[in-house]
Amino acid sequence: MESITVNIRGIDIHFNRYNIGAKERIVFLHGFTGSANTWDEFVSYLSNTLELLTIDLIGHGLTSKPMDSDRYTVEEQVADLHALFQELQWSDFTLVGYSMGGRLALSYASQYPVKRLILESSSPGLSDEDERLNRKKSDEQLADRILNDGLPSFVSFWEAIPLFYSQRQLSMEKRQLIRQERLAGSEIGLANSLRGFGTGVQPSYWKRLEEVITPTFLLTGELDGKFSELAKEMKKYLPNVAHKEIKDVGHAIHVENPELFATIVEDIILKEDVR
Template identity: 55%
Template sequence: MKAEVFDIRGVRTYVERRGEKHLPTIVLLHGFTGSTKTWHEVAHTLSKQYYVIAVDLIGHGKTESPLAPDRYRMDEQIADLHHLFQVLQLKKPLLLGYSMGGRVALGYAATYPERIKGLLLESSSPGLRTEHERNVRCQADTKLADRIENDGIEKFVDFWQEIPLFRSQKRLSTERQLAVRNERLKQNPIGLANSLRGIGTGSQPSFWDELERLKFPVLLLTGSEDEKFENIAREMKRLFPNVLHESIKDAGHAIHVEKPRQFATMIERYLKTL
């Protein structure tokens, strides 16, 4: 693995690279409270056949956490990715994004559809359809951001790991659960709070109307126990022209954490069909 820090539009951005440059490229984008570390097991497997790039998104992991919430907006993060791909000289990579990272990946794909080879979305969505839904979610995200800043990272993580979305992770080994918790505890509270304000699901634009025009191959991955995102994926499947939806049995929201080997195998199997 090669770990590097790049100046991307004024933000020090942490990147990990695995595999050989001549191989097909796949870029991994983590979810909220995550980092490149969440991908280590999957990235190790994929790097045998792919050139794997994992990025700490703004406000997360070892990437900087600017004080201005506007710097975290979707259009800013799309511009960051575009600049990073130019710096790394990536040509038509595959994008794999989980949850928040999936929303960023979809945002990039909708903005630069000619510059990617395919899109793989794990437990993700195109955002909220109506302005009312976005306003309600914005208010909730703002309250949560304030809570992180006021109560501190440990109390927030205590709360976050107990939300219903992550209930299935209770079946993981104690060691695995502790690793997930420690990854969250190492986050910068300013980065997490501003991420919610700048690119929370309520703050980002809706990409639902963009899906029909995106012709590249798309894989949607969801866990069978994550009913909300199973339903979102079914709706997305009706709109993407070139799409496959795979549901992983006995998995929840974070499939790559709960079943990393099965997740990597499904990715590899799908990519061989392209």
């Protein structure tokens, strides 16, 4: 594995690169409060015949954390990704996104060609205007909370939300690793990520799903009812789609059962199979 930082469109973007020169290429985009390291255990189960990029998104990990939240918008982040892929001369790759990273992956795939799209516990945003305004307001309040109360207080709040209840089944050691990754974040980076790229401010992609002709695979956890239902709704609109609901896991499948998630991703890429 190589840990690399490059300057793209005026910011430093950090990523980890594995198995350089392998024929099949995959890009991984993490969720809110995560980093490229969120994929570490999962990657250890993947075949070395796959070349991988795990990227720290803006405001997270070792990537830049600009003070201006406008630099975090989906339009800016899609432009960053595209410039990075051009810099690396990457094309014809599979794009995998988890939660927030899935929203970005879908946004990217709606503008640029990718070989496959794998969305883990993700959504196209909010279609209802009132719901978007309410979510924007709550994200603004959460951003203020991060800046006013500090990261440890926010992390304790965040890990206790219902979305992550299933992670209570994990070992204490694994839960501590997840907590440490969140605590390694940046207050301004996370606050601006919410303000610039929260679900309430990003454009809704529901009406554009029919245009995404890329083979798309929706992966959700059985214990994550909200996102399983969202995937079923998305399946009605995406023209080239499969959905797999995975037993005994919640929102973060790649964390809760990394070995199984690796098997599923390999089956998709090497066999085009999501059974």
